[in-house]
Amino acid sequence: DAVAYVLRCFVDDDITHVENRIDPLADAEIVETELMLADLDSLEKRVVANEKKAKGGDKEAKLHVELMNIALGYLREGKPARIATADGKISDEDMKAWEGLNLLTSKPVLYVCNVEEASAASGNEYSNAVAERAKAEGAQWVTISARIEEEVAQLPPADRDEYLETLGLEEPGLSRLIRVGYTLLDLITYFTVGPKETRAWTITRGTRAPAAAGVIHTDFEKGFIRAETISYDDYVSLNGEQGAKDAGKMRLEGKEYVVKDGDVMHFRFAT
Structure with a gap:
């Protein structure tokens, strides 16, 4: 499993933004914060029950408590749980149990940059900023134009390649999205x-x-x-x-x- 952040990376006065600004990095931060809060709430509820089982000699519960406390340490510092694996805090033998915690912020991230048609081939300043963040995090990213994808879907198959060629694109954005998703997972x-x-x-x-x-x-x-x-x-x-x-x-x-x-x-x- 992975988490995909679909980010607005275009300016259009006809389409409003809830914050009245175009800042995909800030949008990503808001979503990430919400996911971290959800993980934090989930773990704080579960860790108590597992601590009781661990005191009773349940080895599986003891391992879960250890992993939960590692995750809680990162989340309480405002860091997603996946940083724990990047820091080498989770051993290979414990990885299955770690994944079993089903933490939203432990999953790999895919940034999907939705740009205007003119930037579909090369990106723009907003998508470039997202790409830099993704590189720094070891995450994946892809730039697509939802408007182009909508138009491609409505064209007869025989006309799609010609249409994409006029835009400087070799393939639909959906194909790139799928390929990047396969790489990520x-x-x-x-x-x-x-x-x-x-x-x-x-x-x-x-x-x-x-x-x-x-x-x-x-x-x-x-x-x-x-x-x-x-x-x-x-x-x-x-x-x-x-x-x-x-x-x-x-x-x-x-x-x-x-x-x-x-x-x-x-x-x-x-x-």
Whole structure:
């Protein structure tokens, strides 16, 4: 999961702003403060119950109390909980429990800068300021024009590329947003291809073949035998599965295989 801050980065006298100003950094600060207050309220309520369990010898509750107190320390200083991971306060073995706290401010951040049409390709002073903040925080950002996206959505597919080209854009902002989101969450895609349909499946980078198969169905993971695998480039350049097979580009991968972005896979499993 991630938190997306959609920020106004354009001037338009016909569209009012609740604060009567255009300051995306200040807007981001307001949202972040509200999220920190929500986390603070949630933790202060939960930590009491967990402290009682910890005193009774509950090891899981003891760990939760330790992690909650780390988060509370940052939040009470006006810092988001994710700073704790950046500071190395959360060990790898405790990361699952940390994520289980479901803190809004522990999630990675994506800044979405909504700019006017003329700035969609290069950004403007407002989006540039947001980009600098994102770089300093190790966050991700993307610049899009909501007005352009609205117009693109209404055009026939055949006319979209030409329209984007006139604006100096290679692709819709939605495509950039999705790609940046995948980068932020460290996600990749693999494909399954059959005579009736082609499907894309999203997994975390570093996932091994059995777990990737489990995204389709748990039986695929439990009974995993092997995965017939073709790289995306080979699949496209060799005109599909048969061409890849004829060229010796289809591989049989086992349980330790780490799935690559774009892999075309067919799973063999025992029932």
